[in-house]
Amino acid sequence: xxxxxxxxxxxxxxxxxxxxxxxxxxxxxxxxxxxxxxxxxxxxxxxxxxxxxxxxxxxxxxxxxxxxxxxxxxxxxxxxxxxxxxxxxxxxxxxxxxxxxxxxxxxxxxxxxxxxxxxxxxxxxxxxxxxxxxxxxxxxxxxxxxxxxxxxxxxxxxxxxxxxxxxxxxxxxxxxxxxxxxxxxxxxxxxxxxxxxxxxxxxxxxxxxxxxxxxxxxxxxxxxxxxxxxxxxxxxxxxxxxxxxxxxxxxxxxxxxxxxxxxxxxxxxxxxxxxxxxxxxxxxxxxxxxxxxxxxxxxxxxxxxxxxxxxxxxxxxxxxxxxxxxxxxxxxxxxxxxxxxxxxxxxxxxxxxxxxxxxxxxxxxxxxxxxxxxxxxxxxxxxxxxxxxxxxxxxxxxxxxxxxxxxxxxxxxxxxxxxxxxxxxxxxxxxxxxxxxxxxxxxxxxxxxxxxxxxxxxxxxxxxxxxxxxxxxxxxxxxxxxxxxxx
Amino acid sequence: xxxxxxxxxxxxxxxxxxxxxxxxxxxxxxxxxxxxxxxxxxxxxxxxxxxxxxxxxxxxxxxxxxxxxxxxxxxxxxxxxxxxxxxxxxxxxxxxxxxxxxxxxxxxxxxxxxxxxx
Numbered sequence: 001x002x003x004x005x006x007x008x009x010x011x012x013x014x015x016x017x018x019x020x021x022x023x024x025x026x027x028x029x030x031x032x033x034x035x036x037x038x039x040x041x042x043x044x045x046x047x048x049x050x051x052x053x054x055x056x057x058x059x060x061x062x063x064x065x066x067x068x069x070x071x072x073x074x075x076x077x078x079x080x081x082x083x084x085x086x087x088x089x090x091x092x093x094x095x096x097x098x099x100x101x102x103x104x105x106x107x108x109x110x111x112x113x114x115x116x117x118x119x120x121x122x123x124x125x126x127x128x129x130x131x132x133x134x135x136x137x138x139x140x141x142x143x144x145x146x147x148x149x150x151x152x153x154x155x156x157x158x159x160x161x162x163x164x165x166x167x168x169x170x171x172x173x174x175x176x177x178x179x180x181x182x183x184x185x186x187x188x189x190x191x192x193x194x195x196x197x198x199x200x201x202x203x204x205x206x207x208x209x210x211x212x213x214x215x216x217x218x219x220x221x222x223x224x225x226x227x228x229x230x231x232x233x234x235x236x237x238x239x240x241x242x243x244x245x246x247x248x249x250x251x252x253x254x255x256x257x258x259x260x261x262x263x264x265x266x267x268x269x270x271x272x273x274x275x276x277x278x279x280x281x282x283x284x285x286x287x288x289x290x291x292x293x294x295x296x297x298x299x300x301x302x303x304x305x306x307x308x309x310x311x312x313x314x315x316x317x318x319x320x321x322x323x324x325x326x327x328x329x330x331x332x333x334x335x336x337x338x339x340x341x342x343x344x345x346x347x348x349x350x351x352x353x354x355x356x357x358x359x360x361x362x363x364x365x366x367x368x369x370x371x372x373x374x375x376x377x378x379x380x381x382x383x384x385x386x387x388x389x390x391x392x393x394x395x396x397x398x399x400x401x402x403x404x405x406x407x408x409x410x411x412x413x414x415x416x417x418x419x420x421x422x423x424x425x426x427x428x429x430x431x432x433x434x435x436x437x438x439x440x441x442x443x444x445x446x447x448x449x450x451x452x453x454x455x456x457x458x459x460x461x462x463x464x465x466x467x468x469x470x471x472x473x474x475x476x477x478x479x480x481x482x483x484x485x486x487x
Numbered sequence: 488x489x490x491x492x493x494x495x496x497x498x499x500x501x502x503x504x505x506x507x508x509x510x511x512x513x514x515x516x517x518x519x520x521x522x523x524x525x526x527x528x529x530x531x532x533x534x535x536x537x538x539x540x541x542x543x544x545x546x547x548x549x550x551x552x553x554x555x556x557x558x559x560x561x562x563x564x565x566x567x568x569x570x571x572x573x574x575x576x577x578x579x580x581x582x583x584x585x586x587x588x589x590x591x592x593x594x595x596x597x598x599x600x601x602x603x604x605x
Contacts, residue, residue: 126562130573140581141580144587147587149592152584152587152591154603159580163581164535166577170536171542173539177546178542229603
């Protein structure tokens, strides 16, 4: 393997880091805002382009002594994270021009996204840990980037919970390492395959610790408590990035670690970790949906909604554990549609709340008369989050629940029944918000216009939500290819 | 005269290290979850991370896996170096954030940093 093979493997992440460095240097020499924004766009496009090159040319196995692995799975997630990064950078143009820390905002966004791409490629406990912490630490600062009272409080809370979660995750890693005698996921998989019955209990302890630690990234119970506070306090576009990219990266690592490392369906431990994710899914859905029912703040409601959606995805993880063939692709497909949907919802909330000067849902009343585009896109996204056809969210939910039912376990069927019940509850608060926007009378009728970059992102998100709702096959095939690479 | 009992094996084993590390981790967790002062919470987190380091090092000294897999026995040491580095970065950011909050609110008592709840 030559030097360039190693560089090629981690290219997308390197482009992001280089972009971050360039932005900070440009800021040092008082570069113009537009130039800084331009570098951020270039870096995001460059990361996507390099991922495309990896998809076409392929990449050799075992780059950096086996620390990373480029396969269909990592490429799928790199595309997803790159697209989210690009969307946030495009939508942030007008907002970032108003804050003092624009350069830091873009630089940290790039570092965080680059590390997430690395996280999707990680094939070793050490790489996973370092990539995870690089993402997290940049996000802690991002949450507090505007330095006002709410933003700094969000940053501090996010950091303290995140650091505790990271320590718990690491303790789990320490036991995995100690028992398997290696940090590589293949090594752990080989050890688990030998059926070490005597170590079953410590192994269960280890993966519970790991799941609690990773649950922080996915906003999944029991480490979900930060989500509503941070979504409310952090700048809305930062919350967009956290809710979509961070969740995708978290579930990606969970798939790699549990599915590749501990095995699905046929190892001594797979039923156990499946049931654990089943229980966590149930708690997340109940906590998220009951919490969201009573919210009056739009961003806070989306925070609780994000916890409930993590529960839906975790149903897919439970299905993966019992050996469902469609489980892994279900999780990946859900993450793809969730990205389009949540970006649409958050970006609308971002510019509308800024113009309204309020984050209360009641102030969204009659939005259809003030900004038809915003109201229609947000309604569509909320319908998709509920899971009503013809949107992408519907297909994703049906696919993931179907994969769980087909696995043929009683407790999984019960879990899906609970998930369907929770969907009905979630319809109440999502559709109440839609009704407020479409039917209520506005207090004030001055039109609200979406800024230029935002319009583009909204159009892309709408096309994604509708297109994958009507014809899911392209994304579904990509997700299935990605899932096949995991084994 | 009864025979003098044989001196028991007093060498320190893996179990001792794991027990100590587990205790430190538990103490750290309790501190991190119960203290109201942000800096005290950070100290709890540092304890948790150090317990992890101790566990990893004990495993790489005594662990069962090492003669079996033939992997580089330095894996654990490398792991610990990364944990130390990341912990330092995290502490730096955390202290900066605590200073920021203190300047705006004149408190870092987490019960009073509560603009947002429910």
